[in-house]
Amino acid sequence: xxxxxxxxxxxxDGFYRRERRAIVGxxxxxxxxxxxxxxxxxxxxxxxxxxxxxxxxxxxxxxWIRRVVANRxxxxxxxxxxxxxxxxxxxxxxxxxxxxxxxxxxxxxRRLPKRQAQAIALHYLHxxxxxxxxxxxxxxxxxxxxxxxxGRRTLAIRLGERDEEAP
Amino acid sequence: VNIDQRLHEAADxxxxxxxxxxxxxxxxxxxxxxxxxxxxxxxxxxxxxxxTAGLVFLATNDDNGPVTTDHTTTDGGPxxxxxxxxxxxxxxxxxxxxxxxxRAGLVLSVHEGDATFLDAVVIAAEPGxxxxxxxxxxxxxxxxxxxxxxxxxCPSARHPRDGASPDALPQVGQVARAGAEATVLAxxxxxxxxSDTEIYLGxxxxxxxxxxxxxxxxxxxxxxxxxxxxxxxxxxxxxAPTFExxxxxxxxxxxxxxxxxxxxxxxxxxPADAATRALLEKAEADPEDYRAPSQPTLSVTPSDxxxxxxxxxxxxxxxxxxEQIGIAAxxxxxxxxxxxxxxLYTSSGTGTVDAQGRLWFxxxxxxxxxxxxxxxxxxxxxxxxAWYVGIGEPPRVTAAINVTG
Numbered sequence: 157x158x159x160x161x162x163x164x165x166x167x168x169d170g171f172y173r174r175e176r177r178a179i180v181g182x183x184x185x186x187x188x189x190x191x192x193x194x195x196x197x198x199x200x201x202x203x204x205x206x207x208x209x210x211x212x213x214x215x216x217x218x219x220w221i222r223r224v225v226a227n228r229x230x231x232x233x234x235x236x237x238x239x240x241x242x243x244x245x246x247x248x249x250x251x252x253x254x255x256x257x258x259x260x261x262x263x264x265x266r267r268l269p270k271r272q273a274q275a276i277a278l279h280y281l282h283x284x285x286x287x288x289x290x291x292x293x294x295x296x297x298x299x300x301x302x303x304x305x306x307g308r309r310t311l312a313i314r315l316g317e318r319d320e321e322a323p
Numbered sequence: 324v325n326i327d328q329r330l331h332e333a334a335d336x337x338x339x340x341x342x343x344x345x346x347x348x349x350x351x352x353x354x355x356x357x358x359x360x361x362x363x364x365x366x367x368x369x370x371x372x373x374x375t376a377g378l379v380f381l382a383t384n385d386d387n388g389p390v391t392t393d394h395t396t397t398d399g400g401p402x403x404x405x406x407x408x409x410x411x412x413x414x415x416x417x418x419x420x421x422x423x424x425x426r427a428g429l430v431l432s433v434h435e436g437d438a439t440f441l442d443a444v445v446i447a448a449e450p451g452x453x454x455x456x457x458x459x460x461x462x463x464x465x466x467x468x469x470x471x472x473x474x475x476x477c478p479s480a481r482h483p484r485d486g487a488s489p490d491a492l493p494q495v496g497q498v499a500r501a502g503a504e505a506t507v508l509a510x511x512x513x514x515x516x517x518s519d520t521e522i523y524l525g526x527x528x529x530x531x532x533x534x535x536x537x538x539x540x541x542x543x544x545x546x547x548x549x550x551x552x553x554x555x556x557x558x559x560x561x562x563a564p565t566f567e568x569x570x571x572x573x574x575x576x577x578x579x580x581x582x583x584x585x586x587x588x589x590x591x592x593x594p595a596d597a598a599t600r601a602l603l604e605k606a607e608a609d610p611e612d613y614r615a616p617s618q619p620t621l622s623v624t625p626s627d628x629x630x631x632x633x634x635x636x637x638x639x640x641x642x643x644x645x646e647q648i649g650i651a652a653x654x655x656x657x658x659x660x661x662x663x664x665x666x667l668y669t670s671s672g673t674g675t676v677d678a679q680g681r682l683w684f685x686x687x688x689x690x691x692x693x694x695x696x697x698x699x700x701x702x703x704x705x706x707x708x709a710w711y712v713g714i715g716e717p718p719r720v721t722a723a724i725n726v727t728g
Contacts, residue, residue: 172349
């Protein structure tokens with residue numbers, strides 16, 4: 157008989173309460189839809205819950221759920237399906253993301269190639285250093301730097317602004 | 324203001340807005356059915372499946388005549404002067420969706436890479452239900468795997484998980500292919516001769532059932548697992564498996580039903596009209612027989628009366644060999660303009676040019692509508708299909724398309 161499996165890390169409830177807003181925000185930036193963002197976050201947390209005994213033992217469960225949401229959020233077809241599901245619940249998001257100018261900016265981020273958009277969302281919205289972004293996106297830190305540089309350069313051109321990273 | 328600063332400020336604003344949203348109670352773990360109820364559940368699932376299949380059969384044959392499968396009207400021009408209403412297919416199986424669409428005079432096309440066997444569930448369709456389209460139009464669908472009839476842990480299995488839920492398949496996490504593949508190969512050698520048990524490599528999400536033979540169609544870097552299909556729990560136990568390198572999902576049921584490559588792919592229909600065949604001949608012509616055009620060209624069929632999500636055949640010729648390029652629907656671009664081209668970029672329209680300068684997309688899914696950015700090819704000035712070498716760069720070659728919906 158195997159030893160019973162005992163999660164050693166924090167509880168799912170704590171994980172959920174700590175991460176939910178950040179995950180909804182990430183999903184919003186990458187999907188462009190508050191309704192889809194709430195559904196994407198809910199699906200991701202359900203996935204974590206179902207497998208929590210294993211997820212809790214990952215080196216960084218937060219990185220895992222960010223990867224799940226970052227990958228699922230960029231699928232247009234998934235976004236449309238989730239918006240439809242959200243609408244069927246007669247539920248309307250009560251939050252408005254930000255100023256009009258910010259909406260335009262995030263819209264331009266979504267127009268970037270998928271990996272560039274993911275890197276920018278994780279780096280800026282979640283204030284993560286390149287090393288952690290690399291862990292989430294499962295690539296090298298140098299690749300993340302390239303994605304960020306190219307993404308910023310494109311955004312600067314499209315928005316008519318300067319491309320200078322703060323020191 | 325530079326872009327770095329603006330991104331930081333926008334992120335601050337968004338975080339502030341998110342701080343105001345209420346955090347609902349966390350979801351609760353679904354309860355696992357007691358082992359004693361397993362047999363009853365299997366029986367119940369079987370009865371529901373049989374009843375559903377019967378109803379679908381009756382529903383699709385109430386005209387007492389054969390359902391036509393002649394879809395030759397999906398050729399380039401206006402498909403038909405007659406219109407029909409797209410039925411509701413989201414939530415049905417592919418088998419049911421195919422029957423419903425055929426009855427409406429439409430053609431089903433499953434997105435490349437999605438599950439195509441009869442039990443796969445349609446999760447999205449374009450054009451959507453209720454839309455009026457020309458008879459003979461293609462309705463593109465995305466599919467997901469159905470929940471398996473019952474998925475539980477084999478009592479003798481060892482792996483770092485418990486309480487697998489009936490829909491445990493997507494939760495395979497970060498397992499690399501090598502570990503899961505080694506487990507699959509090791510365990511296959513232990514299956515007793517004559518056993519109905521099958522073990523194969525699964526990939527997270529919708530590919531999980533397709534990789535039965537270990538032939539990986541898509542190459543994610545993680546998310547692999549072992550899928551064990553056995554007719555019953557008794558067969559599962561007989562394999563006496565130990566899985567320490569990868570997560571495992573057991574599916575109790577008829578292995579053939581979950582095969583994914585048992586001939587049911589015939590439900591996938593692609594336009595096979597004369598125009599498409601002509602492009603296909605060029606795309607697959609031997610290098611000795613192929614004559615490349617002197618100038619780059621882009622050919623698309625059909626090109627008229629198109630709708631967002633429609634599946635098209637696109638052939639690029641005279642392109643730079645070996646280069647990775649993409650195609651997208653773009654608003655007509657004024658070469659004197661100082662703004663970027665307005666295009667709807669999708670991952671389905673990228674590929675590598677072959678040595679003869681050809682790039683062939685037999686199932687290019689047209690993305691022509693994105694309300695979030697006000698992009699709609701059905702409104703003036705319309706769109707053209709464009710070959711681009713980089714996001715935001717001017718299109719190199721274009722092909723005319725007419726999008727109507």
